[in-house]
Amino acid sequence: MKNIKLLSFLFIAFISFNACDQDDDLVFTASEAQDFVFNTTFLNNYILSSGVNSNLAERFTWNHANFNVPTQITYNLQAATMSDFSDYVGNPEADDFNTYNLGTTSSNELAVTVGQMLKLANLIEGIDNDPNTTDIPNNSQLYFRLRATIGTDASLESFSAIQTLNIELQETTDGGGGAFEVASWGVVGSGYNNWGAFADGKFYTTATPGVIVSYVNLLDGEIKFRENNAWDNSLGDANNDGILDTDADNNIAVTAGDYKITIDTNDNAYTIEPFSWGVVGSGFNDWGATPDAKFYYDYTTDTFKAGVQLLDGEIKFRMNNAWDVSFGDANADGILDTDADNNIASTAGHYLITINLNDNSYTIEESNVYGVVGSGYNDWGGAGPDASLTEIQPGVWFAENITLLDGEIKFRQNNTWDVSYGDATGDNLLDTDADNNIASEAGNYVISIDFNDAEGIKYSIGKR
Known part of the structure; x- marks a missing residue:
């Protein structure tokens, strides 16, 4: 603990009865910050592509540092490629200072772009994005921490715990020219x-x-x-x-x-x-009792993705909501096949499923899923699950062919109310204010949420 005498105030009280003066010193003592942690819901994996350098990779948020003193706190988001921060560059005069120092603010959030993460990732030895170098991985980790300082005194500092993020360099799929566009x-x-x-x-x-x-x-x-x-x-x-x-x-x-x-x-x-690919099975829609969960194309990875809530059961993937072409995984090796008995076991939860039709690989990763809820869709959750959106690129969520009713809607995470958004001001930017339900009109819609926009969390509900 650092005990520092920060402020001393002299209060002079005039007492008319005895005409004496009394001096009182009020002393504040600063301690290392308490409850100073990231509160972002981080992804399991961050795919980095130079084709989307300006896109948001992650919006870091945190609890305000409590130094037990009434003064402004300054935050600096720092990054490193080594878990012990031994490679961190803190000298403002150094050429690569800004590579490791991602921003300074007095608020409790900072946005980090794909380009900023890529700049760090490119300093990691032993990884590349060349699909032909099968002996060299394209994935690694980056490390982040917050530095909090009191007022203008840079020597009075505290650090958050280090946050590890898994990153993956998008392998070039277009003959060496980078991501598709x-x-x-x-x-x-x-x-x-x-x-x-x-x-x-x-x-x-x-x-x-x-x-x-x-x-x-x-x-x-x-x-x-x-x-x-x-x-x-x-x-x-x-x-x-x-x-x-x-x-x-x-x-x-x-x-x-x-x-x-x-x-x-x-x-x-x-x-x-x-053309469509979807998720079907007892783990989603009772083997086709309702439409399959649709996969959406992600041009940054040349893959198809589906954000979906699964049940305990089995699933597979099929084309055009029919059984003419379907894939499972009989060997449980992460490679899709058409063998007999190739159903894939599923566990209840929310997932991002990715299939790569170039090599028939696939992944099923636990992930947050945003959905549409309200009287304008599913009676506020009483008439079935929310309409799922899929994260088709980092920070961009999308769904087509969503049928809404006359009523109100909002967006929430994982079919619960822990995280939800509406639009109290009608400015097409999502917020968490009270009375922020969004009016809906019956019809067919294309819906998107963009967490990358500089103005805020932008959304679109396009009636067709």
């Missing part, structure tokens, strides 16, 4: 977003130059493709010949369902084919 083209129309009522369905680059792909849920209606969510450049198919054109009356008729849309921008050829 969001393309400039999108899906627009009555068959997706009511002709631009909200953002167009995204296309992504692929390993083939000029070929882009979108995985999207469509409604009965018409679509076409346009660049940058604007009408300056748009394409349809007036001749219904599989070649995109700019002719008049070139809308493309579509039927409700999940699809993979591929466009070859080299010759404007395109295809639209039914």
Whole structure:
């Protein structure tokens, strides 16, 4: 314990009866900070890709340090690649000072980007993101701690416990060029977003130059493709010949369902084919009594992910909510197969399931799952589980084809009220204020939450 005499105040009392003066010293004693810990719900694993450097990797939050003195506290979030912080650089004059010092604040939170974590990860020896170096791992750990100081006296400091985070470098899947990217083209129309009522369905680059792909849920209606969510450049198919054109009356008729849309921008050829992967089984939907839990595409890892609440039972993964193509894991080796008796045992809980169709690997990791709850969906949880959103990229949660009712909704974590968000001010930024239910109107929706936005936790509820 450090006992420090910080403040001394002289109070002078004038006593008229005896006309004497009395001096009192009031002394505050500072002690090392109590209850000074991170309170973030950290992920099991952080996948780092240079293609999303500016995205939020994690928002670190903590309990305020209590030094037992009434003065402002300054916090510095520090990082290292060694568990004992022996590599930490604390000299502000050093070239790499900012690599290890991630921010200073007097509040109780700081955002750390993917780029900041990558800069640290690149200093770790013995890991890389090359899929061809099978003898060199692409995963390791980073270490974080908080330094709290009292007022302007930097010598009066306390440190939090060190927090270890597992990190994984995204292996290059496009021939060495890094992560795939969001393309400039999108899906627009009555068959997706009511002709631009909200953002167009995204296309992504692929390993083939000029070929882009979108995985999207469509409604009965018409679509076409346009660049940058604007009408300056748009394409349809007036001749219904599989070649995109700019002719008049070139809308493309579509039927409700999940699809993979591929466009070859080299010759404007395109295809639209039914495509979805889902979780099915006694561990989720009684082997198909309700729709399978949908996997969403993550372009930063070229994988498909599903945020889902599982039950005790068994699951497997199948294509297009049918049994024509399905995978399990007969050998319990983390590689999907079509063998007999290949059901995968499931345990009740909330999970992020990832499947990689490039090598048929998969993972099932315990994870927080955000969902939609309310009178506008499931009678505030009394009429079934919340509508799950999937973290399709770090900090970005997404779901399509969500049917809402007239009423109110909010978002909560893991089907409980421990963590929940609404929007008390109607500014499309989530908050934890009182009376923050969000009005809902009956219809079909695309819903997203973005924890990366600089303004706050931004959300979108797009009626189709």
